[in-house]
Amino acid sequence: MPGTVLTITSGKGGVGKTTATANIAAALAHMGKKVVCVDADIGLRNLDLILGLENRIVYDLVDVVEGRCRLRQALIRDKRLPDLFLIPSAQTRDKTAVSPTDMVRLCNELRQEFDWILIDSPAGIERGFRNAIAPADMVVVVTNPEVSAVRDADRIIGLIEAEEKGPARLLLNRLNPQMVRSGNMLDADDVLELLAIDLLGIVPEDESVVVSANRGMPVALDEKSRAGQAFRNIARRLEGEDVPLVTLEDTSGLLQRLGRLFGRGD
Amino acid sequence: MAEAAPKIDIKGIREGLLVSIGDGASWETAEAALLNAIGKQADFFNGARVALDVGARPLKAAQLGKLRDRLSDFGITLWAVISESPKTQETARSLGLEIHLSKPRPGRVVKPLEARAEGEEALMVRRTLRSGMRVTFPGHVIVLGNVNAGAEIIAGGDIIVWGRLKGVAHAGASGNTAAVVCALDLSPTQLRIADLIATAPPRRGNPTPEIASVKDGQVVAESWHGK
Numbered sequence: 001m002p003g004t005v006l007t008i009t010s011g012k013g014g015v016g017k018t019t020a021t022a023n024i025a026a027a028l029a030h031m032g033k034k035v036v037c038v039d040a041d042i043g044l045r046n047l048d049l050i051l052g053l054e055n056r057i058v059y060d061l062v063d064v065v066e067g068r069c070r071l072r073q074a075l076i077r078d079k080r081l082p083d084l085f086l087i088p089s090a091q092t093r094d095k096t097a098v099s100p101t102d103m104v105r106l107c108n109e110l111r112q113e114f115d116w117i118l119i120d121s122p123a124g125i126e127r128g129f130r131n132a133i134a135p136a137d138m139v140v141v142v143t144n145p146e147v148s149a150v151r152d153a154d155r156i157i158g159l160i161e162a163e164e165k166g167p168a169r170l171l172l173n174r175l176n177p178q179m180v181r182s183g184n185m186l187d188a189d190d191v192l193e194l195l196a197i198d199l200l201g202i203v204p205e206d207e208s209v210v211v212s213a214n215r216g217m218p219v220a221l222d223e224k225s226r227a228g229q230a231f232r233n234i235a236r237r238l239e240g241e242d243v244p245l246v247t248l249e250d251t252s253g254l255l256q257r258l259g260r261l262f263g264r265g266d
Numbered sequence: 267m268a269e270a271a272p273k274i275d276i277k278g279i280r281e282g283l284l285v286s287i288g289d290g291a292s293w294e295t296a297e298a299a300l301l302n303a304i305g306k307q308a309d310f311f312n313g314a315r316v317a318l319d320v321g322a323r324p325l326k327a328a329q330l331g332k333l334r335d336r337l338s339d340f341g342i343t344l345w346a347v348i349s350e351s352p353k354t355q356e357t358a359r360s361l362g363l364e365i366h367l368s369k370p371r372p373g374r375v376v377k378p379l380e381a382r383a384e385g386e387e388a389l390m391v392r393r394t395l396r397s398g399m400r401v402t403f404p405g406h407v408i409v410l411g412n413v414n415a416g417a418e419i420i421a422g423g424d425i426i427v428w429g430r431l432k433g434v435a436h437a438g439a440s441g442n443t444a445a446v447v448c449a450l451d452l453s454p455t456q457l458r459i460a461d462l463i464a465t466a467p468p469r470r471g472n473p474t475p476e477i478a479s480v481k482d483g484q485v486v487a488e489s490w491h492g493k
Contacts, residue, residue: 100335127338134335151397154414158396162360164328194414196394
């Protein structure tokens with residue numbers, strides 16, 4: 001069975017596309033699926049850092065596209081997860097080095113060998129974004145519960161629909177349950193009402209994400225991390241499992257739960 | 267049975283190059299002829315900004331999107347698609363392409379539209395308009411869906427949104443102060459009727475259907491009670 005190409009995009013920068021790509025890939029590989037991530041952010045490459053593989057880059061995506069190496073030579077295999085591979089981006093070039101057709105051709109080759117091909121899209125709506133969605137079978141839009149991120153997500157969803165790659169699915173990242181409770185942050189329902197697409201998953205704000213990134217270790221491999229758990233659930237949903245969403249209530253402490261039982265309001 | 271290849275005409279204009287595809291042949295033949303012509307002069311086209319006249323052909327997003335990609339392989343930026351077909355115009359707009367050759371000058375916020383609406387022509391939009399989408403029409407515009415913040419409607423006549431209006435709505439854009447804007451939830455970023463501009467105050471409580479119109483030289487919104 002040929003593999004599925006999943007593009008992770010957002011419009012807005014800094015909402016967590018690269019983190020999501022790395023962690024969903026790690027979670028899928030942990031489940032035994034053969035996964036390759038492709039960093040389509042030419043000129044501003046980050047995926048290699050998040051996966052902790054930057055020291056092993058010899059060839060990159062632009063080398064493959066321009067024929068300086070074979071596809072196999074650009075694949076970096078993760079030593080922790082033998083089913084996880086990376087095709088890194090080029091840091092010294094820019095988005096015009098690759099075209100949408102190049103991406104489609106590359107992914108057609110990758111489909112033969114991998115169950116999942118995850119494409120980390122750059123921010124924006126121009127060439128880099130178009131490169132990233134050209135080969136997509138499925139698109140995930142990442143956003144934060146914050147007005148400018150949601151506005152950009154709406155724009156990008158419209159563009160995805162226009163390119164007939166929809167319907168996209170939503171990954172709501174960095175939700176802070178305390179801020180939602182105190183009325184200082186949009187909740188999932190607010191965001192879904194605005195964007196009107198299906199929800200793939202919610203990843204809560206979690207310090208362990210930053211810690212893991214600095215260590216080059218995907219947080220999805222951290223059993224104790226709530227964000228890691230969310231990414232693992234998302235991977236399971238992508239594989240067709242029906243995994244219920246972890247509600248806000250479940251993430252609060254025992255004392256607070258007891259408080260509510262005895263009638264103490266928040 | 268081979269189709270006769272359509273004529274490909276290339277002209278230099280102020281905004282770059284205008285490439286016109288002659289009528290008659292199917293889109294597949296026309297696209298192949300176009301790419302062939304470009305391939306023969308690849309160096310000339312590399313780095314060019316191209317406006318494409320496709321004649322009366324109705325084109326879907328997948329077709330235009332694919333062509334744009336192929337053109338970008340040659341280093342060509344497709345910035346406009348000119349066509350008499352409303353379907354192609356709509357497709358081009360949704361892909362962020364211009365449909366006119368000369369861009370309107372910025373500066374004056376309100377410009378008169380060429381409103382030649384025969385009778386009471388209305389454009390029906392059966393979808394939610396997402397941020398960045400724009401609908402322009404000389405007559406009335408009716409939207410069956412929401413108009414998200416960042417979306418715009420510019421109508422020579424009235425604007426009716428059967429949903430939430432959160433974007434920008436400009437009714438009576440050709441100077442008609444009798445135009446109205448109605449919505450089930452009237453919460454626009456900005457509302458314009460003719461050359462008057464207004465913003466909505468923050469909403470208190472649940473939204474109810476409202477109608478905005480010009481009264482005594484001001485834009486006022488009132489609850490819709492039915493007439």
